[in-house]
Amino acid sequence: VVRISNSRSKGRLLARRRAILRAAATAFRARGIAAIGMREIADAAELSPANLYYYFKSKDELVYFCQDHSLDRMLEVVDAPAPKAKSADRLRAVIEAQLALMLDELDGAAAHLEVDALPERLREKIVAKRDRYERAVRAIVEAGIKKREFAKQDATLVTRALLGALNWTARWYRPGGRTSPAAVSRAFSDYLVRGLLK
Amino acid sequence: VVRISNSRSKGRLLARRRAILRAAATAFRARGIAAIGMREIADAAELSPANLYYYFKSKDELVYFCQDHSLDRMLEVVDAPAPKAKSADRLRAVIEAQLALMLDELDGAAAHLEVDALPERLREKIVAKRDRYERAVRAIVEAGIKKREFAKQDATLVTRALLGALNWTARWYRPGGRTSPAAVSRAFSDYLVRGLLK
Numbered sequence: 455v456v457r458i459s460n461s462r463s464k465g466r467l468l469a470r471r472r473a474i475l476r477a478a479a480t481a482f483r484a485r486g487i488a489a490i491g492m493r494e495i496a497d498a499a500e501l502s503p504a505n506l507y508y509y510f511k512s513k514d515e516l517v518y519f520c521q522d523h524s525l526d527r528m529l530e531v532v533d534a535p536a537p538k539a540k541s542a543d544r545l546r547a548v549i550e551a552q553l554a555l556m557l558d559e560l561d562g563a564a565a566h567l568e569v570d571a572l573p574e575r576l577r578e579k580i581v582a583k584r585d586r587y588e589r590a591v592r593a594i595v596e597a598g599i600k601k602r603e604f605a606k607q608d609a610t611l612v613t614r615a616l617l618g619a620l621n622w623t624a625r626w627y628r629p630g631g632r633t634s635p636a637a638v639s640r641a642f643s644d645y646l647v648r649g650l651l652k
Numbered sequence: 653v654v655r656i657s658n659s660r661s662k663g664r665l666l667a668r669r670r671a672i673l674r675a676a677a678t679a680f681r682a683r684g685i686a687a688i689g690m691r692e693i694a695d696a697a698e699l700s701p702a703n704l705y706y707y708f709k710s711k712d713e714l715v716y717f718c719q720d721h722s723l724d725r726m727l728e729v730v731d732a733p734a735p736k737a738k739s740a741d742r743l744r745a746v747i748e749a750q751l752a753l754m755l756d757e758l759d760g761a762a763a764h765l766e767v768d769a770l771p772e773r774l775r776e777k778i779v780a781k782r783d784r785y786e787r788a789v790r791a792i793v794e795a796g797i798k799k800r801e802f803a804k805q806d807a808t809l810v811t812r813a814l815l816g817a818l819n820w821t822a823r824w825y826r827p828g829g830r831t832s833p834a835a836v837s838r839a840f841s842d843y844l845v846r847g848l849l850k
Contacts, residue, residue: 486768542690570684605846611839613819614824622816633809641809648803649847 473497476519487571518576525583532590539650542600549643557635672697685769716774723781730788739796747841755833802848
């Protein structure tokens with residue numbers, strides 16, 4: 455067995471898979487994940503079905519990859535070491551990164567919320583990763599409270615309020631509309647960080 | 653045709669319908685609205701199917717009534733005249749009322765968010781009413797900004813952040829768990845109002 459680890463072609467594969475996700479996400483958004491099959495995804499991505507199957511063996515694999523990939527990128531930001539940063543600045547960076555991913559970059563990483571679309575085994579993996587993300591965000595809130603940068607409050611519940619505000623954008627935000635992702639990002643990070651301060 | 657407008661029996665009918673909703677909501681929450689039929693609702697409410705049909709002609713009618721009734725109660729609170737109240741206090745009352753409805757009283761007024769479960773014609777009525785509610789909440793935020801009680805900010809976007817945090821509770825809150833509705837209500841209203849202040 456020869457292991458090929460050509461990072462340039464791996465990069466190309468990833469870029470191609472993300473382009474397919476972007477096309478699929480637009481279709482998911484318009485009609486719901488459940489209503490879209492591999493044929494519609496191939497059409498949206500302007501690929502032949504055979505070509506699409508080269509990148510993703512099934513819709514489950516595609517949805518899973520989308521969710522998993524989004525969560526990895528969110529975890530990268532929230533786990534980045536920042537020993538001297540203020541809690542408010544760290545949290546702002548996390549909020550902005552999640553919104554960039556949800557509203558803009560992957561055009562529907564929002565799919566990371568639609569775990570019901572996945573079969574049990576894959577769903578459990580995504581839910582575990584999402585829980586890890588929530589714990590990491592909460593840890594920033596807790597550190598801010600401990601350092602008295604934030605007011606004393608229930609870190610678990612305010613973290614849920616904060617993430618709820620971000621997640622809910624999947625229900626109302628429409629790419630290409632009047633409101634830019636940057637405007638949402640600014641208003642949300644100002645508001646959601648200010649609420650924590652003393 | 654004799655019109656009976658006996659308000660006592662109307663009150664009884666409403667109470668009975670709400671008790672059925674509460675039972676249905678528990679089933680909806682556990683398995684999703686789509687998966688539950690009139691038979692399961694009858695079982696959950698400990699009624700015979702014939703008896704259930706006396707109160708609701710169809711599942712659509714039941715889901716519509718639940719959503720419509722919840723929104724009416726939310727609108728009552730947000731529309732209550734309060735000429736001298738501070739914007740922060742008005743908003744706090746609105747947040748607490750919506751959470752009481754979502755987490756506690758109707759045990760799943762959360763259904764008001766699942767508009768996809770409704771046929772087109774009914775869905776449009778609910779969406780219009782929900783939009784009216786959002787506008788009323790935004791008007792409180794705008795008034796607070798105008799009176800300089802709140803910081804200058806994008807009222808539309810912060811209202812969406814605020815309502816998103818509330819709506820998202822439908823995705824994670826489990827009645828009867830460790831966290832009381834009162835604790836959520838306190839933490840959320842403190843946090844979501846504080847973020848608006850200067």
